[in-house]
Amino acid sequence: MLTKRIIPCLDVRNRKVTKGVKFQNNIDLGDPIEMAVAYSDGGCDELVFYDITASAQGRPIDIEMVKEVAKAVHIPFAVGGGIRNLDDMRKVLLAGAEKVSVNSLAVLNPNIIAEGAKQFGSQCIVLGMDPVKVEKSEKFPSGYEITTQGFRTRTGLDALEWTKKAQDLGVGEIVVNSVDADGTQAGFELNLTRMISENVDIPVVASGGAGTCQHLIDVFIEGKADAAIIASMIHTGKFTIKQIKDELIKAEIPIRKKW
């Protein structure tokens, strides 16, 4: 049976893993390579790295780091942040990443999804999106608006319409990162995840809000997510991946048991 994936997210700033709440007040947590190895050995199913300052500093993504990760772990990992064009995508994939994640770039230039999918295959192209709750209206029938730059820029795009468009363009997987829940450890935004998941045929990864094992159980059952991103709950040492997986197995969620 296909298992639900648990994906630690490593936000990287100046070669250090960092974590904030709602994209603010970041503190440094450790070395990205060491943490990747520890989580992979601990049984995580995949990893995602975001170079969170590349965009703001107008520099390309840290390719040397991607190469080091690829040498150190042999599970799939995605890389995002600071992808500016097809050439950046190619570099990340050739460095050994399984997937490349675009967010702001795709909002500015949706065609990058189609071009990336054609060049490298849909399975390599992940769309990250940061929806925020708004009043339901004609403009926002789903009740969620897509933001970029960590909530700072509103795009005027309805979350569900954007999702469907991205699927049509050939994206392979969608990461739904709830801005309202990010870093709060108060639970995933289940309605949002479920709405997106029920309306696409491609896998949906829930992100933002994981704080307890029950949150993960909820997002897999009620939120209908195919995978879930976790950060604070393991970065702080509150849980190990093994503990999380044991709880999910007790709740009869299909989970990878051997590693």
Place this chain on the structure above:
Amino acid sequence: MITIIDYKAGNLTSVQLAFESIGQKVKITDKPEEILCAKKIVFPGVGAAKAAMDSLKELKLIEPIRQKIAEGVPFLGICIGMQVLFESSEEDGGTQCLGILPGKVKKFKSPDKSCKIPQIGWNTVKIASKHPIFENIDDQSEFYFVDSFYPDCADKKDMIGQTQYADANFASVAGNKNLVSTQFHPERSGRIGLRLLENFTRWDGTLATENTEDTEK
């Protein structure tokens, strides 16, 4: 030395790094003459079957591949490198493939919305018949899959590992004699995946008992 065939069907970095991490020397090549002197061959690939076949033709790699498999050289196909070994694929409106393994490659049909296509993630592999590449690997271990299509073996004796997804209970590992192939990506399947690759590097291409009984249910 492991020879990896580069036929422009996707990125070979992770395959290369996986073999290097278990201490193997790797040669990546698209040259027929280099493939003809290979001692162990890995035939990876992602993407579409038709593009893969077109590229194999253009690079004149089909005959060298057939010859090496016939010679008894240990040969490992991965993902698209597995699918093109079969007779044909439903992909791209029907694609003629190499026909080295009998059977067709079919598209998953999802019974409902909750079953996404492509299959992306870790799925269990049931060992259908004992094989050297499963040495020290538990039955029902999980491996990493990314696929919309699956091989349907015409000869059930070729089924070495079996996986269930969507409407299919398919051969996630298939082969015979010196040929073995996986639908999943061992190079992305963590330590257990590396163990499978290590088993392949140790394998001389022969099977302990040629009359391996089919243990399928």
